[in-house]
Amino acid sequence: MKSFILPLILLAAVVVIPLTWAQKGTTFKLEVKSYSHSISYYQTKAEWQLMKGDKTCRGFYLPRAKSKWNCANDGEQSLCHREYECVLSNKNFNRKVEINRLAKQLKKMSPKTKVASAVVKTERQLKIDRASSKPKLQTVENSIKKKAPIKVVERKITPSKSQKYLEEFQEFSEKEDLKQMDDIKAESRYVLEQNKSLDGRTTVFKIRPKEELEVLDEYRQxxxxxxxxxxxxxxxxxxxxxxxxxxxxxxxxxxxxxxxxxxxxxxxxxxxxxxxxxxxxxxxxxxxxxxxxxxxxxxxxxxxxxxxxxxxxxxxxxxxxxxxxxxxxxxxxxxxxxxxxxxxxxxxxxxxxxxxxxxxxxxx
Structure with missing residues (x-):
């Protein structure tokens, strides 16, 4: 049995190292859309969730910003994007340090609205604003009247996360937990988006204008x-x-x-x-x-x-x-x-x- 162990370790090293190294220099864009008065909060939260995930930069690599936020405003809403690349982690730049830094920033901020979206744009677009999910779309036939109350479904926290991150998720969710939203315009039919995580334990509903909805080609595990x-x-x-x-x-x-x-x-x-x-x-x-x-x-x-x-x-x-x-x-x-x-x-x-x-x- 011992004769099997050393060749197996060497074999893993030969295959893993070249393929992991191939991630170096991979670039992508993080795009965030929300009302202008809350865009800073959702920019920080999108970065926090991007750093916690591993679908863009895996293994020993993690995302690092290449540019500043570039935003376009249309009066009420802002659409911002920022370029990132996958770099090798080190003592001073690693997931733990960056997650803690961004979490501290989020604790000092409060959103004024819960309407936001975040998308990672690569060859395959990857949605990160709630949970790793598969989009399931359903058309809402009746137009939403202005200032109509909209119930927001609270997401469930999966028990697989560490206690520290559970507490952070709870704190951020409380800031966003608005029972009614009065700022949604009903100028056309809307689309109700139901996102369900791959493990089936998390469901989030979101309403977006039909003409603004982007079809996401999500990475499938x-x-x-x-x-x-x-x-x-x-x-x-x-x-x-x-x-x-x-x-x-x-x-x-x-x-x-x-x-x-x-x-x-x-x-x-x-x-x-x-x-x-x-x-x-x-x-x-x-x-x-x-x-x-x-x-x-x-x-x-x-x-x-x-x-x-x-x-x-x-x-x-x-x-x-x-x-x-x-x-x-x-x-x-x-x-x-x-x-x-x-x-x-x-x-x-x-x-x-x-x-x-x-x-x-x-x-x-």
Missing amino acids: SFLPLSFTGAIAKVTDKEANTLSTTDIAWTPRYRFKNSWGMRGHAGGHFVKANIDTTAETFLVLDFAAYAEYFVGESFYVDGGLGIQKWNSSTGGAFSTMGFGLGYQFDYRKVKIVDRLFVSYTSVGNEDKNTELKAGIGLSF
């Missing part, structure tokens, strides 16, 4: 195209000969709303075998598709079919059948390393090879 695995594999043939090797693969994954998911597999490993009485070391390419079934939120079993291409002197392609089980972490807590797994694969060649793998999964 369910689809992970940048997913990879590294594993130590034990290969055995029908003569009970065994060898150990390292397997690396690209494994894009998609999880449906129910307990099912699917995963692709494109990888390879080196094998040493006797080909026509001559010992050869060659690359084996492995392609497969798997179905995943989750038992609860974390444990899963999988099974699938594929094909192996042997790049030996004689060549050959052979069908494969595999199954396995694993444990998937909450990526919001563990960040890059998202799962552990073991799998068994049977190869349909003359030597009846079998492969037993144990490894880790990485998602970016």
Whole structure:
């Protein structure tokens, strides 16, 4: 077992470091819209929530402002944006320091209205003004009359947050908790936006003018195209000969709303075998598709079919059948390393090879 640990650590370092480094210099814009008299509060709150999240800059990187706030006013409302980039954290600039700094600023401020929105603009736009959420839109057929009372649904605080952040959320929510809003104009039909978090525990309602609503292409946790695995594999043939090797693969994954998911597999490993009485070391390419079934939120079993291409002197392609089980972490807590797994694969060649793998999964 000890012989597996060191190669596994080295493998994780080789895969994680280059892909994490690729985040360096990533730029995006934070856009905030609110009534002019409350824009400073919502600018600070949007920065605070951006710093607490990890969808724009993950792992050891965090967002840092490249410019000052640039605002355009139309009388009552202000639309402001600010450029950010992902930089490597250090002793003086890290999430804990920045979150505490912004939280202290928020405690000294009070909003005069609860109507605001915040959007991160990248190739995919990401909404952050309430909770990580999937937009669900419903058209309100009746126009809202001027000064009509509007009930604001109070959001639930998820128990997974630390006590310190729970207290901060409660304090900021009390400042914003207005039971009636008199400043909304009803010049046209409005859209009621219902946002529900991925874990299903937080629901927020918001009303916006239909013509001002932007369609957001939100990042979906369910689809992970940048997913990879590294594993130590034990290969055995029908003569009970065994060898150990390292397997690396690209494994894009998609999880449906129910307990099912699917995963692709494109990888390879080196094998040493006797080909026509001559010992050869060659690359084996492995392609497969798997179905995943989750038992609860974390444990899963999988099974699938594929094909192996042997790049030996004689060549050959052979069908494969595999199954396995694993444990998937909450990526919001563990960040890059998202799962552990073991799998068994049977190869349909003359030597009846079998492969037993144990490894880790990485998602970016």
